[in-house]
Amino acid sequence: MSEQLKVPTMAELMAEGKKPDILFWVGSAGSYDDRAKKITKAFVKILNKAKVNFAVLGTEESATGDLAKRAGNEFLFQMQAVMNIEILNAYEVKRIVTCDPHSFNCLKNEYPELGGNYEVMHHTQFIKELINTNKLDIKESDYKGKQITFHDPCYLGRANSEYDAPRDVLSKLNANLVEMKRSKATALCCGAGGAQMFKEPEKGDKDINELRTEDALKTNPDIIATACPYCMTMMSDGVKVKEKENDIKVMDIAELIASSQKL
Amino acid sequence: MDYLPNILFAIILFLGIGYFAKNVKKLIRNIKLGQDTNVSDNKSQRWKNMAMIALGQSKMVRRPISGFLHVVVYVGFIIINIEVLEIIIDGLFGTHRIGLSILPESVYGFLIGTFEILACLVFVAVIIFWARRNILKIARFWKSEMTSWPKNDGNFILYFEMVLMTLFLVMNATDIHFQAMNSGNIISQYIAPWFSGLSESTLHIIERGAWWVHIVGILIFLNYLYFSKHLHILLAFPNTYFGKLKPKGQLNNLEAVTKEVRMMMDPNADPFAAPAEGAEDEMPAKFGASDVQDLNWVQLLNAYTCTECGRCTSECPANLTGKKLSPRKIMMDTRDRLEEVGKNIDANNGEFKDDGKQLLGDYITNEELWACTSCNACVEACPVSIDPLSIIIEMRRYLVMEQSAAPVELNNMMTNIENNGAPWPYNQQDRLNWKNE
Numbered sequence: 259m260s261e262q263l264k265v266p267t268m269a270e271l272m273a274e275g276k277k278p279d280i281l282f283w284v285g286s287a288g289s290y291d292d293r294a295k296k297i298t299k300a301f302v303k304i305l306n307k308a309k310v311n312f313a314v315l316g317t318e319e320s321a322t323g324d325l326a327k328r329a330g331n332e333f334l335f336q337m338q339a340v341m342n343i344e345i346l347n348a349y350e351v352k353r354i355v356t357c358d359p360h361s362f363n364c365l366k367n368e369y370p371e372l373g374g375n376y377e378v379m380h381h382t383q384f385i386k387e388l389i390n391t392n393k394l395d396i397k398e399s400d401y402k403g404k405q406i407t408f409h410d411p412c413y414l415g416r417a418n419s420e421y422d423a424p425r426d427v428l429s430k431l432n433a434n435l436v437e438m439k440r441s442k443a444t445a446l447c448c449g450a451g452g453a454q455m456f457k458e459p460e461k462g463d464k465d466i467n468e469l470r471t472e473d474a475l476k477t478n479p480d481i482i483a484t485a486c487p488y489c490m491t492m493m494s495d496g497v498k499v500k501e502k503e504n505d506i507k508v509m510d511i512a513e514l515i516a517s518s519q520k521l
Numbered sequence: 522m523d524y525l526p527n528i529l530f531a532i533i534l535f536l537g538i539g540y541f542a543k544n545v546k547k548l549i550r551n552i553k554l555g556q557d558t559n560v561s562d563n564k565s566q567r568w569k570n571m572a573m574i575a576l577g578q579s580k581m582v583r584r585p586i587s588g589f590l591h592v593v594v595y596v597g598f599i600i601i602n603i604e605v606l607e608i609i610i611d612g613l614f615g616t617h618r619i620g621l622s623i624l625p626e627s628v629y630g631f632l633i634g635t636f637e638i639l640a641c642l643v644f645v646a647v648i649i650f651w652a653r654r655n656i657l658k659i660a661r662f663w664k665s666e667m668t669s670w671p672k673n674d675g676n677f678i679l680y681f682e683m684v685l686m687t688l689f690l691v692m693n694a695t696d697i698h699f700q701a702m703n704s705g706n707i708i709s710q711y712i713a714p715w716f717s718g719l720s721e722s723t724l725h726i727i728e729r730g731a732w733w734v735h736i737v738g739i740l741i742f743l744n745y746l747y748f749s750k751h752l753h754i755l756l757a758f759p760n761t762y763f764g765k766l767k768p769k770g771q772l773n774n775l776e777a778v779t780k781e782v783r784m785m786m787d788p789n790a791d792p793f794a795a796p797a798e799g800a801e802d803e804m805p806a807k808f809g810a811s812d813v814q815d816l817n818w819v820q821l822l823n824a825y826t827c828t829e830c831g832r833c834t835s836e837c838p839a840n841l842t843g844k845k846l847s848p849r850k851i852m853m854d855t856r857d858r859l860e861e862v863g864k865n866i867d868a869n870n871g872e873f874k875d876d877g878k879q880l881l882g883d884y885i886t887n888e889e890l891w892a893c894t895s896c897n898a899c900v901e902a903c904p905v906s907i908d909p910l911s912i913i914i915e916m917r918r919y920l921v922m923e924q925s926a927a928p929v930e931l932n933n934m935m936t937n938i939e940n941n942g943a944p945w946p947y948n949q950q951d952r953l954n955w956k957n958e
Contacts, residue, residue, distance in 0.1 A: 263956060265953070265956045284952070284955075286942075286943040286944055286945070288955075289943070289951075289952045289953070289954075289955060290943055290945050290947045290951075290952075290955075291945075295955040295958065298955055299955065314953065316952060316953040317949055317950050317951075317952050317953055319942075319952055320942030320943075321938045321942050321943050321944060323938070325934065325935075325944055326935055326938055327772055328772075328895050328914070328917075329917065329921060329927060329931050329934070329935065330809065330914065330916075330917030330918040330919075330920055330921035330922065330927065331918075331921045331922065331927075331935055332775045332778045332808065332918055332922065333778055333781070333782065333922060334935055334938060334939060336774075336775075336778050336779060336782040337782055337785075337786075337939075338938065338942070340782055340786055341786075363768070363771070366768075367767065367768050367770055367771035368771060368772065368774065371774040371779075372774065372779065412770075412894070412895075412896040412897060412898075413770050416769055416770075416896065416897040416898065416900075416901050417768060417769050417770025417771075417897055418768050418769075418770055419768070419769075443901050444836065444898070444901070444902075446836075446838055446841070446898070447838040447894045447896035447898065449838060449894060450894070451894035451895050451896050452893050452894040452895030452896070453895075453931055453934065454894050456930055456931060456933075456934040456944055457891070457928050457930040457931050457934075458928075459842075459892070460839070460844045460845065460846070460888050460891060460892040461843075461844070461845075461888075462839070462842045462843035462844040462892075463842060463843030464842040464843060465842065466838045466839070466841075466842050466894065468842075469841060469842055470838075
């Protein structure tokens with residue numbers, strides 16, 4: 259399958275004198291994390307299927323600096339941001355799509371003050387747009403009748419008030435969508451945000467991802483849907499802790515859409 | 522001699538309002554100890570937020586039970602206070618129920634009747650509030666930061682309100698003429714029989730007593746505000762006005778860092794160049810915040826506005842899983858430290874004298890700061906637009922940029938970003954390898 263993926267880089271397109279309509283910001287997790295790479299590929303399959311004229315930065319991409327900023331290292335954040343903005347502006351990038359809500363938030367909200375002004379979309383918003391403009395046709399899906407619960411990523415939901423796009427896309431699967439008690443604005447964090455992903459949690463009586471997984475399990479799901487590579491790690495670990503990994507799958511919305519269409 | 526009560530009243534009123542004004546001045550002085558921040562943008566949205574969130578209680582009712590009860594107390598409080606106007610005029614000019622001589626009896630009766638119903642509703646709501654705190658022991662009122670003063674403060678306010686409402690109704694119930702008028706005594710007519718059998722002069726004494734204790738009680742309550750979490754009844758309005766308008770996920774940009782980064786990235790910049798005239802003054806003393814003076818004044822206003830309801834803490838993922846972090850405690854600590862700094866300034870002729878303490882360490886620990894997932898649940902939950910996350914981030918900035926005191930794993934993660942542009946130690950040249958895997 260993978261050899262069929264068409265993933266042009268900005269540099270390649272530029273050499274051919276072409277310009278993409280949109281830049282796919284893969285992000286560090288999407289580039290290096292084994293589980294997140296599957297999300298990246300699923301999203302590329304969707305982009306290829308919908309014949310989207312896109313490109314990636316490839317080896318010219320570097321961390322957004324979001325993690326550093328949340329950890330308090332404004333210097334490192336701004337260094338990363340300024341470097342990335344230089345490259346993005348050199349390629350005259352106008353639109354960006356990313357599967358990582360943290361990159362989404364950072365590029366969309368925190369880059370403008372440093373000279374990076376782009377229209378930034380989360381992949382769930384972009385998939386919704388593809389469906390609404392008939393570029394992507396969701397035919398009968400394998401997920402008909404499956405119980406799916408969606409975990410809102412903080413940086414898509416509360417941080418940027420986007421609660422509908424992921425749900426709208428999921429609704430196309432003809433699945434049975436069930437909400438957790440804590441959802442949308444009151445959704446519980448998976449525990450990875452604010453650079454927590456990269457450190458041991460402070461002393462407490464439970465891990466946050468375990469508590470959030472309990473929220474999800476209460477809905478008796480077949481699938482826990484996410485829309486963030488970090489939520490993916492945390493929820494997958496949570497399901498393992500609860501020894502439910504054989505019964506419940508944790509999947510990104512891009513993966514659900516791609517696999518439902520046998521991409 | 523006839524004027525003695527009027528004079529006494531005027532003196533009490535003057536002292537009551539005067540002392541309050543003095544404390545409000547102090548409050549404003551303390552808030553101004555914070556750094557400047559520009560909140561002059563988008564005025565129409567700000568007025569709208571104030572109207573919706575503070576005046577309209579829109580975020581309170583997200584929790585239906587406490588929200589509804591709060592609306593009852595809030596509406597009751599505002600409307601019943603119209604009655605205070607009459608009390609003040611009566612007190613100053615020695616009149617009795619001046620409203621009756623201005624308004625038709627039916628209108629006056631309607632007004633007082635409304636006040637009586639509201640007073641009764643407020644009384645009931647306050648009893649339920651008290652029961653939620655003390656009998657049902659709702660978890661957020663029993664967290665570790667809610668001991669001693671914060672716990673007592675919450676109850677004192679409720680007792681105050683119970684007593685004030687009772688006095689208002691007793692005052693009406695023992696007012697013979699008002700009861701004889703039989704208009705507007707919707708609730709007090711049922712209280713009046715409790716006093717039957719007492720002589721007219723005794724009733725008059727009780728009525729006068731209730732009247733005096735009521736107005737003195739209101740003035741005491743007014744002055745209690747400055748020392749209490751109850752300050753929110755005033756500060757909720759400016760606080761929602763100055764609240765964050767940008768997306769919750771957007772953290773502020775540190776301009777001082779931007780300047781330095783631009784210098785570093787500029788190939789034409791001369792690193793040995795003498796700083797431009799006046800540039801020295803522009804340099805910030807430090808990055809991030811270790812004490813209240815490093816925070817901006819809106820953050821300090823936030824601290825005074827917090828009424829310790831604990832909705833933030835009850836939604837905080839760190840707190841829910843037993844970590845020390847409590848967003849409410851962040852706000853309480855900020856206020857406590859700010860008060861301490863204010864008292865220090867008062868005691869040292871308007872100059873802050875180093876007391877060897879600071880917000881970081883003496884009030885808020887590193888452990889609390891590093892437990893935050895920056896998920897914004899606390900910001901979302903706050904009914905009056907307080908932003909505890911901004912304080913946490915500001916203090917993390919101090920820890921990282923001034924003290925290099927991040928947890929080891931985070932330092933490793935940041936070193937990776939610096940070296941190879943990813944939080945993991947992977948080569949940047951491998952960034953596109955996923956394509957062929």
